[in-house]
Amino acid sequence: MAGDEDSLAGNKNGERTIDPSSPYYIHASDYPRQMQANDPLNDSNYSDWCQEMTNFLFAKNKMGFVDGSIPKPDQSKDMYMPWLRCYAMIKGWLTTAMEKEIRGSVKYATSSLEIWSDLRERFGKESAPCAYELKQDLTLIRQDGSSISTYYTKLRSLWDEIQTVLLPPR
The missing domain is CATH 1.20.5 (Single alpha-helices involved in coiled-coils or other helix-helix interfaces)
Structure with a gap:
């Protein structure tokens, strides 16, 4: 994604930090098992669950990781580790908000986009x-x-x- 490198900035110690307005930024209060949906995803509540998760991900500036607009960078790129941290956080958010049986079916996904797409395909069909x-x-x-x-x-x-x-x- 163009401008990803602009998300990194040096601080007074010469360490690279991520701009808080960047989708790669993870706030200190964020944690993977953070509950963000009223009810866990089950076989009958995908529509409500999806709406709640979408609102949560937009509020956290992370929707780009699940809609594909922030693709996984090459391992050699500076943004690979920040992307990986975001992926781990988002995967935690998503799986925390699912029933155990559904969680088991997405645990080997390699991206948030893969999880989101799989859930939409299984539960979000027009019916x-x-x-x-x-x-x-x-x-x-x-x-x-x-x-x-x-x-x-x-x-x-x-x-x-x-x-x-x-x-x-x-």
Whole structure:
């Protein structure tokens, strides 16, 4: 990626440091087992999990590692070790937010992009059966004594989920 070398700067001791605005920067408070999704990824919550993880990765300036816009550099490049540290951190974040069975299926991945793509392929497919089930849920929902705001929140959640399932392919 052009400008990667600009991410490195020398400090007063002559050591190279990473600019805090760089995607290669890892804050001292970051750690691999940091929880960043409300519920671990399972067979039925990929859409919600993906949204939460995407928000978390954008906030940490690491989305480029999972969407492929920050490719793995050559081992001979200065940015190889910072990339490797970021990969280890992101892999920790992703796997911490998965059920054990799913975690085992991605433990040998060689990049965050590989993990992200594998999960999207397995769980993120447009699903006519899922859309059908959600539409059925929508027809069965009733207020049943709950407040208007609670009822509307349930409706809105189903509508949003249906929209997510029916999104056109990218």
